[in-house]
Amino acid sequence: MPRRPTVPDRFFDDIQTSSEEEVGRRFQGWVVDELHPFLNGLSCLDDVQVIRKRWKARTGMPTAFGTFRPYPRHWCSFNHGGRSEAQFNVGLYPSYLRVGLGFEFTEKMGGNQTDVAMAFTMFRNVTRASPAYAAFVKAHRIEAEFLPAPNGALGHVPSAAVLAWEPAPSPPIQWVFFGRMLRRGTDREILEDPLRFGNVLRDVFAGFKPFWVRAQEQAAKWK
Secondary structure (H helix, E strand, O other), X not given: OOOXXXXXXXXXXXXXXXXXXXXXXXXHHHHHHHHHHHHHOOOOOOOHHHHHOOOOOOOOOOOOEOOOEEEOOEEEEEEOOOOOOOEEEEEEOOOEEEEEEEEEOOOHXXXXXXXXXXXXXXXXXXXXXXXXXXXXXXXXXXXEEEXXXXXXXXXEEOHHHOOOXXXXXXXXXXEEEEEEEEEOOOOHHHHOOHXXXXXXXXXXXXXXXXXXXXXXXXXXXXX
């Protein structure tokens, strides 16, 4: 297993730049050299591409993670092939790091809105009445992140409201994410502890995995 990464507090200062190029310069090395090797070494992710062959003829890359996308005051990384599916995702903002499952509903980067919408619908179907999912959400303080909120900005849903939450029908949803938000200050002891941070990455992805599999398998039947 590669060495466990940590998220030092200075990362939350370093991400506060409007330059995508600068975000890439500051974080790509850490993501590629530390985060990705750790994620790809997790037992809950090392068979992601094998599983994806149940609904994809070819998967392209053998490993789960390898992407890196810099944006103003934000970066994210998601599993290979996840652009038009439910995607395992890690991202950093000025106030928190997220880890969980995301759905990108736009056509950016060649995304297929229809496929993502179907994956999202099936994910909600398989989790809506699941006691196991409800227990997972409670145990790992799973929250939701979405775009756009009524004010046009990024919106958030607390853990206690996640199970019943649905995105509003208007304006059209662009992004939905369910996962653990590790916040600057509040979760510093976790972020800077290689064991505890690594365990959060492992436990959150492992918790989402069976629901990801079922949702994608069901979505594939409707193609």
